[in-house]
Amino acid sequence: MNISDLFWIFIIFITLVPMFKQRSITHNRLQYLRSIERKRGTRVISLIHRQEAVSLLGIPISRYIDVEDSEQILRAIRLTPDEMPIDLILHTPGGLVLASEQIARAMIEHPAKVTVFVPHYAMSGGTMIALAADEIVMDANAVLGPVDPQLGKYPAASIVEVVKKKDINQIEDETLILADMAEKALHQVENFVQELLEDKMPAEQARAVAKILSEGRWTHDYPITYEKLREMGLKVRDDLHREVYVLMELYPQPAQRRPSVQYIPLPYDDEVKK
Template sequence: MLGVITGLGLVGWGGVAAIGGLLGGAVALQRGMSKKGKDKAKPAKGESVMLDPGGEEKSPMEVWKQSVATRVKSFESKRSSTVIQIVHHAPNDYVDNETAIEVIDILRKAPKGGAIDVILHTPGGVSSATQQILHALKEHKGPKTAFVPYRAKSAGTMIAMACDQIVMGSSAQLGPIDPQYSWLPAQFLAELPADKNPDRMQDEILVLSKMAKQAMREARRFACEYVNDAHKDQSGSCSLTDDLVGGGRNHDYPILPHEAKEFGLNVSTDLPELAYDICQPPPKDEPFLIFSMFNSQNGEQQVERPQQSPAGPFGDNGFR
């Protein structure tokens, strides 16, 4: 900002007045944007206004949360079930330890032998947390159904396969369940010493390759143990999960409903509309006006940039 004022030749009291004018204009513009956002949130004539018990209007985010909660209750009422939501919208949201705790607690409190509906919209997540969820689902003896309106990739696919039936949207996606290690496919890391002379590889890479090989063995064992019998052939073979773990597909490969059926999964596409509604994303925040009051060393205005999110949610050790 000071660089802008100096560049305009506004110094002394004139510069101070200019700074005040610019800041005042910024505040007025921000208020106008805020008012515009509120006006957008107001219902049209004849529509109801959502109020809290105190009679005040709710923010768009509060309205969204309440609408999702209402839809979940309606879903449970129509199906006489307990709903588990594993729904992730933000780039850095995925199945983690908090997700596992939430799922375990819901299953602990659910009626013994009662129906469980798992609504999935997730890119995947941490292997250890996923295994906890799989174990908790296996321990619950009632019928379990997974609903996938849009996507349940990686760990989400494994959670879906732990249920008796998977109900997918017509364009929904499942995906391979191969583990990713240090942002790289564990399968390729495990094969690295066979493709390259180990004498020319760093010790760290060799250790990483051995750990990736171990991760592949564990992934096959866990997948075979926790996949629901409804998705296995009559022999009880693990060929399905072995194929999804090490079938040579890219980790982001989309498995659409018709291909999921070809894999032998117990899949239906009779997805209730409420499942789509429950997975609708939250409202986006109004943009902010940000003014930097400091200059960089080279005299240019410093602009604060948002931190870049990782390229994908499967990049850390133990992610799948």
């Protein structure tokens, strides 16, 4: 065996090992989802976006809610019997409004109870999906976020605001076009969120909450805590099931050369008792 043979063996090795590792992780996820389904008597769907080293060279790939996600979730909901509750485990920075609205509408139309579990965060489009659920169960430190639309790299509300503050003769046509699109986007999202909330609270309250979440009063990454959601009148609980935390461990972040967080994975109460 010469150096050339060793080189090709090495190439095959670094190509196949990540593939088999990813298949093993995927299998473990499906097995664990099935175990949760048996325990709760529900259809369990996960929408979890984390950076995962899934490419040939282990380069992290960031994920967000896209049309492929909506297609898969809509298919899962169609395959679920009308009388069977749905549990959606949600961990996402957000994504396309179109895809998020499709998922939210499908959840509303499902006859049985729909529960969303949020272990860490569900921002932007993720919040929109969570609002469609009959109940939101989240970690006490988990957060949702505003759903104000974004046009490119700018918030729609900010585009509208800047046009109000300048003389129209000093504004470029492209900015005026963006402002028109931004106003439409704000109205569309506000109306849709109100529609999501109307069967969960009085109409006037639903209108007020929809405006708060969509008008751009906060930055788009503003964390809306469990307490704030309760104040808004949303039906939320903070007793997240242990199974959800375990499932999240099956969605590992790519390994780093130097871990930024380290701890001994033991419950300290048990250690103290000893």
